[in-house]
Amino acid sequence: MKTRWEILVVDDEEVMRESLAAWLREDGYDVNTASSGRDAIEKARQKDYAIYFIDLKMPGGIDGIETMMEVRKVHPEASIIIITAYATVDTAITAMKEGAQEYIVKPCNPEEISLLVNRIIKIKNLQRENTILRKKLTKQYCFHDIISKNPKMLEIFQLIQEIASLRSTVLLQGESGTGKELIARAIHFSGDRAEQPFIGVSCAALAETLLESELFGHEKGSFTGAVTQKKGKFEMADGGTIFLDEIGDISPKLQMDLLRVLQERCFYRVGGSEEIKVDVRIIAATNVDLQQAVLDGKFRDDLFYRLNVINIRIPPLRDRREDIPVLARSFVERIAHELGKEVSDISEGSLKLLLDHNWPGNVRELENAVERAIVTCRGRALTEEDFTFLTPRVEANRGWSVPANVTLQELEKEVIAATIQRTHGNIKEAAAALGIDRSTLYERIKKFEIPR
Amino acid sequence: MTFLYLAPQGAVDDEVLTIIETCLWANFGYEIRQLGSSAEPEYAFDLRRRQYSSTLILRQLVVKCPPDAARILAVTEKDLFIPMLSFIFGQAQLNGTVAIISLARLRQEFYGLPSNRMLLLARVVKEALHEMGHTFGLIHCPERTCPMSLSTNIHQVDTKGSEFCAGCRALLRENIGATYEQAANIMRAED
Numbered sequence: 001m002k003t004r005w006e007i008l009v010v011d012d013e014e015v016m017r018e019s020l021a022a023w024l025r026e027d028g029y030d031v032n033t034a035s036s037g038r039d040a041i042e043k044a045r046q047k048d049y050a051i052y053f054i055d056l057k058m059p060g061g062i063d064g065i066e067t068m069m070e071v072r073k074v075h076p077e078a079s080i081i082i083i084t085a086y087a088t089v090d091t092a093i094t095a096m097k098e099g100a101q102e103y104i105v106k107p108c109n110p111e112e113i114s115l116l117v118n119r120i121i122k123i124k125n126l127q128r129e130n131t132i133l134r135k136k137l138t139k140q141y142c143f144h145d146i147i148s149k150n151p152k153m154l155e156i157f158q159l160i161q162e163i164a165s166l167r168s169t170v171l172l173q174g175e176s177g178t179g180k181e182l183i184a185r186a187i188h189f190s191g192d193r194a195e196q197p198f199i200g201v202s203c204a205a206l207a208e209t210l211l212e213s214e215l216f217g218h219e220k221g222s223f224t225g226a227v228t229q230k231k232g233k234f235e236m237a238d239g240g241t242i243f244l245d246e247i248g249d250i251s252p253k254l255q256m257d258l259l260r261v262l263q264e265r266c267f268y269r270v271g272g273s274e275e276i277k278v279d280v281r282i283i284a285a286t287n288v289d290l291q292q293a294v295l296d297g298k299f300r301d302d303l304f305y306r307l308n309v310i311n312i313r314i315p316p317l318r319d320r321r322e323d324i325p326v327l328a329r330s331f332v333e334r335i336a337h338e339l340g341k342e343v344s345d346i347s348e349g350s351l352k353l354l355l356d357h358n359w360p361g362n363v364r365e366l367e368n369a370v371e372r373a374i375v376t377c378r379g380r381a382l383t384e385e386d387f388t389f390l391t392p393r394v395e396a397n398r399g400w401s402v403p404a405n406v407t408l409q410e411l412e413k414e415v416i417a418a419t420i421q422r423t424h425g426n427i428k429e430a431a432a433a434l435g436i437d438r439s440t441l442y443e444r445i446k447k448f449e450i451p452r
Numbered sequence: 453m454t455f456l457y458l459a460p461q462g463a464v465d466d467e468v469l470t471i472i473e474t475c476l477w478a479n480f481g482y483e484i485r486q487l488g489s490s491a492e493p494e495y496a497f498d499l500r501r502r503q504y505s506s507t508l509i510l511r512q513l514v515v516k517c518p519p520d521a522a523r524i525l526a527v528t529e530k531d532l533f534i535p536m537l538s539f540i541f542g543q544a545q546l547n548g549t550v551a552i553i554s555l556a557r558l559r560q561e562f563y564g565l566p567s568n569r570m571l572l573l574a575r576v577v578k579e580a581l582h583e584m585g586h587t588f589g590l591i592h593c594p595e596r597t598c599p600m601s602l603s604t605n606i607h608q609v610d611t612k613g614s615e616f617c618a619g620c621r622a623l624l625r626e627n628i629g630a631t632y633e634q635a636a637n638i639m640r641a642e643d
């Protein structure tokens with residue numbers, strides 16, 4: 001279905017705006033009009049238009065250029081055509097500088113304006129096709145709700161399919177926020193247990209005794225508060241999969257109990273004497289280095305080897321930056337829908353910003369950042385302004401302290417490299433930010449072999 | 453019963469009016485009436501541009517609209533404009549009641565060429581159908597031969613034909629309904 005493009009005509013002169021609107025309507029556009037800059041800004045806030053025709057000279061405080069600048073704040077990619085009665089070089093230059101794509105002098109030839117409108121709409125149509133294409137691409141990179149085109153992740157997808165129907169225990173290792181539960185679900189739902197329950201338990205969330213009864217259930221009266229018999233997660237997961245998140249945090253006693261389940265596939269409820277047999281596949285996850293925990297004597301080595309039958313290491317987001325745009329776009333689409341906001345795109349500038357961020361909190365942090373940006377976004381596309389919270393503030397730097405055992409030279413190298421990265425390789429900007437001249441900066445880059 | 457009114461603005465060639473009557477009747481199925489000849493639209497004259505404001509003429513027509521008028525098509529010899537454009541061949545209210553066409557730029561003389569009566573009449577028919585088409589809800593048609601395609605110069609007027617394309621015809625049928633069926637019958641009877 002061909003959507004009708006909407007145009008806003010802004011002019012204080014009624015005959016002028018209504019006759020242009022009528023002329024454009026004959027061409028099949030939905031045309032709205034505004035009689036002042038203020039009116040136009042208000043209308044632009046309510047929705048984005050494909051084209052804005054704005055008269056340069058308008059009384060009442062806000063002229064055409066100011067109107068254009070305000071509209072651009074809300075819709076940075078808006079197509080704006082500035083109309084003027086007589087061309088003066090100055091105003092034309094101002095209009096172009098402020099980002100008017102076009103500048104027309106009235107009265108203009110019908111052919112000229114028709115070609116201009118067609119050209120803009122053609123670009124808009126192409127952009128929309130691209131958005132549709134991008135959505136298709138996103139689907140292509142999607143494996144059980146996990147989006148990636150990173151080679152390591154694709155290997156993981158492949159591995160998941162191979163091991164999905166086995167009963168072998170899987171250990172997922174990855175920093176927090178890398179999506180370990182999504183991987184666990186993908187394993188479960190790709191295999192022949194897909195129809196059976198998938199039960200997730202966060203081992204860090206509960207105290208030892210509670211976690212024990214949570215996992216294995218308890219008999220009535222086994223402890224204060226155990227007024228009825230309760231089935232544990234292992235029983236609930238019978239036939240399916242249990243996902244034990246943050247396994248590195250469990251107590252030595254529970255490590256023992258778990259080891260027995262893994263060895264004998266059976267256990268006792270807390271306070272019970274009846275042996276309960278279950279067929280459960282265990283997927284464990286941790287964000288700590290379990291091998292190190294074993295070396296430190298904090299984690300049983302026999303349990304570690306039982307858990308570590310199939311090991312999947314999920315790379316942090318900073319090692320799969322190519323996924324950031326496609327992830328960000330898919331979050332925009334989903335979260336905007338959930339929040340009922342009309343945000344449908346993300347600007348190239350903000351993607352660049354996201355690509356430069358280090359994402360210590362990984363995919364979850366990216367998701368939260370997109371959500372936060374959407375909440376405050378006033379246009380149809382997220383812009384750099386919506387992500388200012390990602391840029392470290394000056395106040396935040398007050399807590400900065402010099403790392404131990406660092407030489408002045410190393411520190412200098414770090415500062416220069418970070419600045420060049422921040423200015424995207426712009427030496428002039430970097431030199432200005434560092435307060436040194438360009439030749440000095442070049443000298444240091446050479447000396448420290450700083451990549452740029 | 454409603455009629456399609458033809459409203460000459462000042463002196464307009466009789467033969468031109470007759471051919472418009474015929475083509476409107478055949479294409480839209482309404483009976484045609486003439487609104488008693490009015491004076492030249494001097495109130496719409498713009499001194500600086502030395503042209504006539506089509507917007508002002510259309511507004512006047514809306515005021516003067518007879519109660520039994522389904523549509524009114526004004527015809528003028530004067531060169532028309534809207535403030536944004538250097539000229540227009542005609543203007544219509546999309547899905548509205550009134551429309552206007554100007555003969556000024558349909559005449560070969562305007563371009564410094566010898567007069568050509570047949571060419572003028574052919575152009576008049578296309579522009580009359582075009583503007584009336586807008587009042588019946590048709591928008592510009594991508595089919596270059598359809599009278600509903602947009603003409604921004606006289607060459608484009610000459611490129612298009614005087615028969616609505618299948619797409620525009622289907623839309624017209626939907627928008628006019630019974631009277632259109634009547635018109636279609638008339639055309640078939642003439643074949």
Ligand SMILES: [Zn+2]
Pocket residue numbers: 026582586592602
């Ligand atoms: Zn038209």
Ligand SMILES: [Zn+2]
Pocket residue numbers: 593594595598599600601616617618619620621
């Ligand atoms: Zn057509």
